[in-house]
Amino acid sequence: MIFLLIEPMSTSDISRVMEIEKVCFPWAWPVEIFYQEIVGNRLAYYYVARLDDEIQGYIGAWILRSGEVHITNLAVHPHYRRKGIARCLLKFLYGLARQKECHTITLEVRRSNHIAIELYRQEGFQETGIKPGYYRDSGEDAVVMRLKLDEGGDIPGQEELYFGH
Numbered sequence: 516m517i518f519l520l521i522e523p524m525s526t527s528d529i530s531r532v533m534e535i536e537k538v539c540f541p542w543a544w545p546v547e548i549f550y551q552e553i554v555g556n557r558l559a560y561y562y563v564a565r566l567d568d569e570i571q572g573y574i575g576a577w578i579l580r581s582g583e584v585h586i587t588n589l590a591v592h593p594h595y596r597r598k599g600i601a602r603c604l605l606k607f608l609y610g611l612a613r614q615k616e617c618h619t620i621t622l623e624v625r626r627s628n629h630i631a632i633e634l635y636r637q638e639g640f641q642e643t644g645i646k647p648g649y650y651r652d653s654g655e656d657a658v659v660m661r662l663k664l665d666e667g668g669d670i671p672g673q674e675e676l677y678f679g680h
Contacts, residue, residue, distance in 0.1 A: 529546060535571075538593060544588070558577040559577055572589075574604040576611075584612045589604060605634075623659055625650060625658075635662075640662045
């Protein structure tokens, strides 16, 4: 059995997160944004996924007073994709959302990111709209997706989640 450790992102994790950010996104967030999010934004919740003490992916979200969780960022290093890490990060976030009594999770994703869109669809997200020209680097549209959390379902009760290979 292999365990993926999911834990809060710390400032010491940011250099590795930036490596992942730069290989995953055409327009990487500046390092200052990550510092601001994890140190200065009380709505922000950022987590890293570690396997063998190496960060392989991360997720960030804002938990809003309206009972909504908004995913700001989700990335897995290309060497570790297709192993279930992104899905584990999402499921961890579902548990956090339920603990915070949230009922909806939203996100934006590039229209051309078919792999991510398919993952979100498999997870039950539905497309609710388009934000034209949302991405500054290319002017690409964003697909807005939403997941309504039901009352039941599994809630991760610990910081380690099993994932397959």
